[in-house]
Amino acid sequence: MPTESVAGSALTRRSSLKGDISGGITAGVLTIPVSIGYGLLALQPLGEGYLSYGIVAGLMSAIVVLLACALLGGSAGLIYTPRSVVTLVMAAVVLEGVARGPAAIAAHGDVGRTLSLVFFVVLMAGLFQALVGAVRIGRLIRYIPSPVMSGFQNAAAVLIMLSQVDALLGFRRRVPLSAVAANLSAVQPLTLAVGIVTCLAMWYGPRFAKSVPPALLGLFIGTGAYYALSAAGYRASLGPIIGPLPSTLPVPRYLPGFGSLLVERELWPVLLTLSVGALGLALVSSLDVLLCARVIDGVTGERSSGPHELVRIGLGNVAAACFGGIPSGMNLGASSANHRAGGRTRLAAVVAAAVILLAVLLLRPAIAALPRAVVAGMLVVVGLQLFDRSSFQLVTQAIGGELLHWRVMVLDLLVVILVAGTILVFDPVVGVGMGVALAVLFFLIRMSKSVVRRTYHGDVVRSRKARDPKLMELLGAHGRQIVVFELEGPIFFGTAEDLATRAEDPAAGNGCCVVLDFKRVNELDSTGARILVQINDRLKKRGGCLLLSHAHDNALVSAVLRDLGVTGSLGAHASFSDTDAALEFAEDRLLLAHAPGHALDAEMPVDRLSVFDGLSEEEVAIVRALLVRRAYAKNETLIQEGSRDRDLFLMARGVASVKVGRPGQSGQRRLASFSSGTVFGEVALLDQQPRSATVTADEDVVCYVLSEDAFRALVRDHHAIAIKLLTSLGSELSRRLRRANAMISELEG
Structure with a gap:
């Protein structure tokens, strides 16, 4: 058995190694x-003079980031390369931050200095991205609305395609x-x-050669067509090739250049401007990583950690910049x-990096001979594939009048057009700012909806x-002075004022009790806490009160109430474990105001019990003779669940x-409470079934008990009274x- 186990393990390792190499x-x-x-x-x-540097930068990025993420413990089976949308934002930052303005002047036309400024942007973007992952604010990026992302995606597709027009025309x-x-007049039709x-080869090729990646099909067929035309004597009518590449040895040649940039104080404003662009680049790159992680989890069947991937890729981009x-x-x-192909571990990423490095070192002449038009054609297909199809479906449905919720859909479409238009008219960095601003606006609108889930009054719900x-x-007549607000969501600066308006409106009269049910409240900020104190102060001036229920169910909300002085301002008596207890307190308060002569804690004489309202004094006396007065101490059991006594x-x-x-579960649940003047125990007396619940004294209790035998005697001897x-x-x-x-109608309606 041990031999078989070792042999099986070795076979598994060989199979995994083969798969990683193949993948x-x-x-x-x-x-x-x-x-x-x-x-x-x-x-x-x-x-044009920097295109060859750009090609090396793309290949070097793939090599370095693949190795860095593998060494940093990247998710098994993931491959890291430059990305379309991220590259487009990078190009915009290079155009606005390096090719123009103070940075271009500071570079003095020096290629090495210019490239140092370019890769400084990559360095800072990597640091920002790692920071986003480390402090886990990547979760917030996921809340960017879909229309904002669609607009950004469509604009990126258009810009990628437009950027290749000159290369396609030769x-x-x-x-x-x-x-x-x-x-x-300078257009070259053959190019x-x-x-x-x-x-066409990239778009339709996979239908005929499914095993060959579309990019390779396009590269080989396009290059073949170019050199076939060149061999046929049309070289002068064809566009340029990439040309000689600079040194491709993977060494951190730009690391000293970053140091020289930082020591020049006159460059600090330029570097600050580039860092702002790098921040936008990092946000877009982080969102791209988080979206891709979701999709790849479905492919690999393993759950990747978004924050950890952001840290790894961010540090990898820092290394790539060097x-x-x-x-x-x-x-x-x-x-x-x-x-x-079988790649299941991080070794596959190392093998992929080695393959790219060998290509860079050994195939430099072949890469230099690639036609510009072929690379441009490949990028055009990338742009076409990048378009968000749902946006076009939305346009088609809007034109055809097929939208059921057309107001919402048209608003989404307008956001898509606004973001895309901003990017196309200005640049992607401005578009990122517009997208973030719209995301914040959408968030505030969504979160600022009324926090009041439901409202009911004490004349119906008791x-x-x-x-x-x-x-x-009395409660039926004056119960509207008790109002309960069931709250849901966060109470913050966007919702607190609306809550104050709603809470104080029904409390316009004097003596109103407002109960705020915090059961579904998940957050409370300082503005919300301040508003609660203001509501309480205004109610007190009118002789009313503010009560809170479930306020301590959420530890965070409870801590904010305590730390910001809400608990102290309202008083300990104003906070209840559940809404029923708060309602009971409000009812007692209302009864004391409207029935001052009714002593709630005094013993009620037998003849005043409501069950005897239809009896004469003689009939009450007959029943009174059958009753037994019993006193119960607090927490003493009056009726035990399951018992077979029939006492009323x-x-x-x-x-x-x-x-x-x-x-x-352990413990018991309270169904109801009985106070002086009420009757209970009648169900078992009538249906002759075991007791369905336990009745316990909440305080010292006095009851008059009519036993089953006494009731039968009453039926036998005084059936009219019975x-x-x-x-x-x-x-x-x-x-x-x-x-x-x-109550059911009120709560369900």
């Missing part, structure tokens, strides 16, 4: 053309889009044809290809405390609660049922 080679080969294209796109704003130098019409062939690389992120296509019918009538209890003083056991007594009990049950129906 790494596949991913590395697939990454090369992508990295070439994105590197060219990133440094294209600097001019211009020998950089021609702005606005000047294309004036240079139509355009090579670009179109490349696009080696002269552009930012990288997770590559969905290469990671999927690696997984399908506490579980049963009272003398006369007192219940008439409450003369105190409060007793009905409780039932919780199945599978009928009146049963009628009275039926009326009490009817009142309880009506109140329960009214």
Whole structure:
């Protein structure tokens, strides 16, 4: 058995090694053309003289970030390469921050100094991205609304395609889009044809050669078409090739350059401006990583850690900057290809990096001979694939009148157009700012909806405390002075004022009690706490009060209430464990105000008990002779759940609660409470079933008890009195049922 186990383990390791090598080679080969294209796109704003540096930057980024993330414990099977949207933002930062303005003046036309400024942006973006992951604010980035992302994605697609127009038309130098019409005489139709062939090969090639990656198909077929035309004698009518590449040895050649930039004080304003651009680049890159992580988790079947990936990729980009690389992120296509080929560990990433490095060192002449039009055609397809299809579906549905919730959908479409338009008119960095501003605005609008989930009054919804019918009538008549607000969500500066308006509006009269149910409140800020104190102060001036229920269910909310003085301002008596207890307190307060002569804690004489309202004095005396007065101490049991006694209890003083056991749990749940003037125990007397709940004294209690034997004697000897007594009990049950129906209707409506 041990021998078989060792042999099986060795076989598994060999199989895993083979899969990692196969997956790494596949991913590395697939990454090369992508990295070439994105590197060219990133440094294209600097001019023709920097295109070869851009290609090396793209390849160097893939090599360094792959190795760095593997060494830092990256998720198994993931492949890291430059990304389209991130590269586009990088190009915008290079254009606005380095190619123009003070940075261009500071560089003095020096290639090395210019590149140091470019890769300083990558360095800072990597540091910001690692910081985003370390402090876990990446979770906030995920809340950017979909329309904002769609607008950004569509604008990026358009910009990537437009940036390749001059290369596709065969211009020998950089021609702005606005000047294309004036240079139509320099257009090379054959170069355009090579670009179109490349696009078609990438787009339709997988239908005929499913095992070959589309990028490689486009690269080989487009390059073949270019050199076939060149061999046929049309070389002069074809666009330029990439040309000689600079040194491609992977050494941190730009690290000293960063130091020289930092010691020059006159460059600090320039570096600060570049750092702002780097922050926008880091935010876009972080969002791209988090979105890709979700998709890749579905491919690999393993859950990756977004914050940890941000830290790893951020540090990898810092390293890439030192080696002269552009930012990288997770590559969905290469990671999927690696997984399908058997790559399951970080060794696959190392193998992919080795494949790219060998290509850089050994295939420099072949890379230098790649036609610009072929790379441009590949990037055009990348742009086409980047478009958000849902946006176009939304436009089609809006035009066709197929939208059911057209107001919401049209608003989303306007946001898409606004973000995309901002990026196209200005630049992606401004677009990132617009997107973040819209995200914050959307968040505030969404979070600023009323925190009041439901409102009801004390004339319909009562506490579980049963009272003398006369007192219940008082509560019915004046119960609207008790109002309960069920709250949900955060109470912060966006919702607190609305809560104050709602809470004080029904409390315009004097003596109103407002109960705020905090059961579903998950957050409270200083503004919300201040508003609560103001509500309490205003209610007190009118003789009212503010009560809180479930305020201590959430430890964070409870701490804020205490630390910001809300608990002290309201007083300990104003906070209750549940809403029923708060309602009971408010009802007692209301009864004391409207029935000052009714002593709630005094023993009620027998003849004043409501169950005897339909009896004459002689009939009451007959029943009184059958009753037994019993006194119970606090926490003493009056009725035990499951017992078979049939006694009827008439409450003369105190409060007793009905409780039932919780199945599978310890402790009991309170169903109702009975105060003086009420009757309980009648159900078992009528249906002859065991007791359904336990009744316990909440305080010292006095009851008058009519035993089952006494009741039978009453029925036998005084059946007319028994009928009146049963009628009275039926009326009490009817009142309880009506109140329960009214409460259910109020709470469900």
